[in-house]
Amino acid sequence: MEVALVGAPNCGKTALFNAMTGATAKVGNYSGVTVERKVGIATTPEGRKFSVIDLPGTHSLRARSPDEEVTRDVLLGQRKGERVPDMILAVGDATNLRGALRLVSELKKVGLPIVMILNMIDIARHRGLQIDHEALSAELGIPVIPATAVRKGGLDLLWQTVDPLLKAGLAEPQPSSWEVPSTHDMRVAMREAERLVNAHVIRPPEPDTVSAKIDRVVLNPFAGPVILLAILFVMFQAVFSWAAPFMDAIDAGFTWLGGIVTAVVPEGLVQSFLADGIIAGIGSVIIFLPQILFTFLFILLLEDFGYMARAAFLMDRIMGRAGLNGRAFIPLLSSFACAIPGIMAARVIDNKHDRLTTILVAPLMTCSARIPVYTLIIAAFIPNRTVLGGLSLQGLVMFGLYAAGVFSVLAVAFVARYVFAREERHAPLMLDLPDYKMPILRNIALGLYQRARIFLRRAGTVIFWATVVIWVLSTFPLPPEGATEPAINYSFAAMIGKFIAPVLAPLGFNWQIAVALVPGMAAREVMVAGLATVYAVGGESGLVHLLADQWSLATALAVLAWFIFAPQCISTLAVIRREAGSAKWMWVAVGYMFALAYIAAFLTYRIAVALGAG
Numbered sequence: 107m108e109v110a111l112v113g114a115p116n117c118g119k120t121a122l123f124n125a126m127t128g129a130t131a132k133v134g135n136y137s138g139v140t141v142e143r144k145v146g147i148a149t150t151p152e153g154r155k156f157s158v159i160d161l162p163g164t165h166s167l168r169a170r171s172p173d174e175e176v177t178r179d180v181l182l183g184q185r186k187g188e189r190v191p192d193m194i195l196a197v198g199d200a201t202n203l204r205g206a207l208r209l210v211s212e213l214k215k216v217g218l219p220i221v222m223i224l225n226m227i228d229i230a231r232h233r234g235l236q237i238d239h240e241a242l243s244a245e246l247g248i249p250v251i252p253a254t255a256v257r258k259g260g261l262d263l264l265w266q267t268v269d270p271l272l273k274a275g276l277a278e279p280q281p282s283s284w285e286v287p288s289t290h291d292m293r294v295a296m297r298e299a300e301r302l303v304n305a306h307v308i309r310p311p312e313p314d315t316v317s318a319k320i321d322r323v324v325l326n327p328f329a330g331p332v333i334l335l336a337i338l339f340v341m342f343q344a345v346f347s348w349a350a351p352f353m354d355a356i357d358a359g360f361t362w363l364g365g366i367v368t369a370v371v372p373e374g375l376v377q378s379f380l381a382d383g384i385i386a387g388i389g390s391v392i393i394f395l396p397q398i399l400f401t402f403l404f405i406l407l408l409e410d411f412g413y414m415a416r417a418a419f420l421m422d423r424i425m426g427r428a429g430l431n432g433r434a435f436i437p438l439l440s441s442f443a444c445a446i447p448g449i450m451a452a453r454v455i456d457n458k459h460d461r462l463t464t465i466l467v468a469p470l471m472t473c474s475a476r477i478p479v480y481t482l483i484i485a486a487f488i489p490n491r492t493v494l495g496g497l498s499l500q501g502l503v504m505f506g507l508y509a510a511g512v513f514s515v516l517a518v519a520f521v522a523r524y525v526f527a528r529e530e531r532h533a534p535l536m537l538d539l540p541d542y543k544m545p546i547l548r549n550i551a552l553g554l555y556q557r558a559r560i561f562l563r564r565a566g567t568v569i570f571w572a573t574v575v576i577w578v579l580s581t582f583p584l585p586p587e588g589a590t591e592p593a594i595n596y597s598f599a600a601m602i603g604k605f606i607a608p609v610l611a612p613l614g615f616n617w618q619i620a621v622a623l624v625p626g627m628a629a630r631e632v633m634v635a636g637l638a639t640v641y642a643v644g645g646e647s648g649l650v651h652l653l654a655d656q657w658s659l660a661t662a663l664a665v666l667a668w669f670i671f672a673p674q675c676i677s678t679l680a681v682i683r684r685e686a687g688s689a690k691w692m693w694v695a696v697g698y699m700f701a702l703a704y705i706a707a708f709l710t711y712r713i714a715v716a717l718g719a720g
């Protein structure tokens with residue numbers, strides 16, 4: 107048995123999916139969170155099992171964008187090797203019934219048994235909406251069940267309906283009579299939905315005023331952007347100071363571990379492998395976990411509160427001028443975590459060139475893998491003091507790096523507009539602004555847990571192996587008898603580094619940086635692990651001091667500039683290739699990003715040297 111969840115964006119399908127199956131898929135208070143189908147197994151209280159398919163949100167089966175096509179194709183059985191589901195759970199936002207009912211009228215034509223769910227009934231009740239779901243059910247000829255996906259017991263009524271339904275056996279599916287609705291059909295269906303709402307819903311005299319009141323301030327053309335900037339600013343300040351004690355603790359932990367290994371394991375290759383290779387390498391990356399989690403704590407809170415959709419609205423004008431589709435905001439926002447989900451989220455964009463542009467610029471957003479590199483260099487070169495009356499200088503520089511990422515996204519998109527010779531469109535962003543909601547603690551906790559898991563899994567796989575490779579390369583061949591220089595100078599790593607170094611010398615990069623950049627293609631954080639191994643220092647504080655000592659400020663700034671642009675992530679490139687549908691675009695991304703990285707690092711280095719930072 108297979109049941110598909112279908113409904114408008116942001117009506118709570120994924121929340122419902124999680125509640126039914128115990129899954130932990132991403133939910134967020136904005137449209138377009140889910141862009142792919144996802145399957146899970148639900149068990150009813152009486153022990154019946156069935157699969158549930160979570161689908162991207164859509165207002166109509168008249169699909170416009172790749173994510174909506176997924177929903178249409180699943181329902182109409184147009185996906186290869188996949189059978190049509192046995193039943194549709196039509197999810198509607200109880201506070202916005204009209205659209206939901208219109209979609210149901212379309213879904214009924216598909217010919218499958220339907221159960222309609224009035225989700226977010228808690229919010230509807232809180233606002234004083236009274237929905238006569240029994241009368242609605244009688245008129246629609248399908249069960250209509252109120253539910254609250256995010257509260258315990260919020261699905262009781264659903265289970266009470268589903269169990270007997272399954273016991274009795276579902277109706278045979280009828281052949282689909284769905285056809286692409288014309289604008290006229292849509293209008294007729296909308297009027298019918300309007301009639302149903304007027305007949306069966308008693309609305310409070312006052313509509314939701316809290317959201318409207320907040321929006322009057324945060325969407326104000328003058329105050330809005332200032333508030334947005336202020337929020338981001340406070341975020342970076344807070345992240346820097348709150349994460350510090352946790353990072354120190356992790357650092358101390360790894361230093362202690364390294365100390366034990368050095369004490370217990372006799373001096374030699376094994377000791378060096380464990381202490382300088384594994385512990386120093388992985389430790390130097392894991393230490394950044396607190397910072398990543400604090401950054402996401404803010405992002406998740408703002409998402410769940412409903413502010414991010416407002417931020418999209420505020421950015422729409424600026425993004426439009428740069429030639430980005432307003433719907434690119436969410437993909438770009440996701441890219442703060444990692445460009446890969448960001449690139450996938452670009453499926454919500456219907457225009458092909460707009461989508462391609464978004465895919466190509468998404469890797470320029472400051473992903474969380476850059477945080478370790480940025481933080482390390484900032485810690486080594488930017489004094490830890492406050493400026494302008496209480497602002498942390500280090501937080502300020504981090505903010506600047508994020509801003510540089512955003513700015514370069516806009517600039518590249520602007521150029522791409524001319525390359526693709528796209529006509530400029532003034533169509534305003536058709537974005538549903540969700541109502542504000544108190545963030546749900548469970549959502550936030552899940553989101554953080556998932557970020558932590560992804561990060562630690564990377565540390566255990568890609569970063570671990572890259573560290574092993576770097577250690578091997580920097581240890582062998584062993585130095586000859588009576589060698590006078592440090593052992594690493596005789597190693598393969600030194601040979602490789604010195605081979606590449608001339609290309610990077612104009613940027614002020616030494617051969618150690620060159621060595622760390624190569625495995626850094628596997629993942630950006632590996633660069634940090636690589637430096638820790640190449641310089642054979644344990645603990646992050648050790649690395650910080652060493653870099654401050656070994657690099658000039660100009661070199662450090664040039665490395666930062668490099669990391670804003672360089673495509674140092676093979677997985678992202680693979681996803682670009684898949685989502686853009688050809689290797690050509692992947693190479694375009696590689697080419698333009700390396701070119702920008704080289705130019706930016708070169709200019710930064712030269713200017714810094716000219717200003718006396720060499």
Ligand SMILES: Nc1nc2c(ncn2[C@@H]2O[C@H](COP(=O)(O)OP(=O)(O)OP(=O)(O)O)[C@@H](O)[C@H]2O)c(=O)[nH]1
Binds near residue numbers: 161
């Ligand atoms: N108060 C309340 N909030 C809910 C309920 N169901 C979902 N939410 C919240 O509504 C927001 C949207 O939920 P999602 O499950 O991501 O919505 P979706 O339909 O999957 O959205 P898309 O994947 O974008 O189509 C999230 O912030 C949820 O926490 C509910 O019954 N009550």
Ligand SMILES: [Mg+2]
Binds near residue numbers: 133140162163
């Ligand atoms: Mg979803």
